Amino acid sequence: MNRFAIAWLLALLGLALAHNVAIVSDAPNNLEVSYLLRWVLGFAVVIFAVVAGALAYTVWKFRARSGEAGPGEEGETLPPQFEENARLELSWTVIPLVIVLILFVLTAQALVKITRPIAGAMPVEVTARQFWWDFRYPDLGLRTSNELIIPAGRPIEAKLTSGDVIHSFWVPSLNGKTDAVPGQTTYNRFMATEPGDYYGYCAEFCGASHANMRLRVIALDQQTFERFAEAYKNYRAPEPKTPSQRRGLEVFQANCAACHSVKGTPAKGVLGPDLSIFGNRLTLASGILENTRENLIRWLTDPGAVKPGAKMPSFARLGQEDLSALADYLESLKLEGFDFSKLPQF
Ligand code: HEC
Ligand SMILES: [Cu+2]
Structure with missing residues (x-):
């Protein structure tokens, strides 16, 4: 046995x-x-x-015992041979x-x-792109990218589409996956019961950096979410406070605003992720890097080295001083009073 x-x-x-x-x-x-x-x-x-x-x-019972002829050898003995066994065939069918x-x-x-469909679900429009995620809240008039901020305990209706090829939205600890298809709308309905930082990723091969296309769903308790939504609605990017941040703003408007948006500034680009509250972000480059200064500089210097095929050009030519001014500016883009880094991770 x-x-x-x-x-x-x-x-x-x-x-x-x-x-x-x-x-x-x-x-x-x-x-x-x-x-x-x-x-x-x-x-x-x-x-x-x-x-x-x-x-x-079978292997044990019908093994060749010592002294017996092996398979193909002279004098080999075979176990009983039979054809057809109705009972066996019926049962394996x-x-x-x-x-x-x-x-x-x-x-x-x-x-x-x-x-x-769930009555009272909060709609969120999700657009998947090579290799990042864009989120719009039609009811609130808000936009975030790569980190979807939702209230826990309230159902969410994610309306999915794609800006280029087929992707698939998957946050395993919240729901099964749903394809995001260009020209079509699909739905992924889910609810986070507890506040937390939920890990997700693209689940449909979509190009060189498919494996680098992650996301976070940040579920806040109802009260904090309401506070967040209200604050974000009224949010305007804070005025730069230091000379370096001021320089960063100039460099940003000249080089980045065509692709990126920052609420309350002339930057309205949609080819790249929204950076309005970059300072509150946990991650960079669609969830693959922690949001640290070192990683930010690495990203700006050579996005293609961090994420093969990334659709953002390298800005190494700006030089260390301007890159660090940019980092100062981006880190200042922050909604005060919100820290998402302490949430339990799923
Ligand atoms: C041609 C359009 C374009 C320009 C110009 C551009 N970016 Fe990007 N940027 C992108 C795209 C597209 C991504 C998403 C790449 C990905 O994750 O695959 C991105 C990603 C980023 C990210 C990561 C955002 C996130 O949500 O994780 C940061 C930060 C960033 N860009 C900053 C900048 C800065 C600063 C500049 C100006 C120096 C700049 N970008 C110029 C297109 C652009
Ligand atoms: Cu994808």
């Missing part, structure tokens, strides 16, 4: 591991998906145990069929639950 014990142990170990991986938050859709996953996994474990067990048993049917019904149920 040892071989069975080992197969089962391995299988159960896998189940335990996957169980931990699957349940990372108690967002309703996440629970729905991990519930399905456990069914799939349960069947997979049983099938694995049966198949691997049968294989191990019917059992998988039943399993697939059960999974089909469960999946259809889950799909209906996950995709149906």
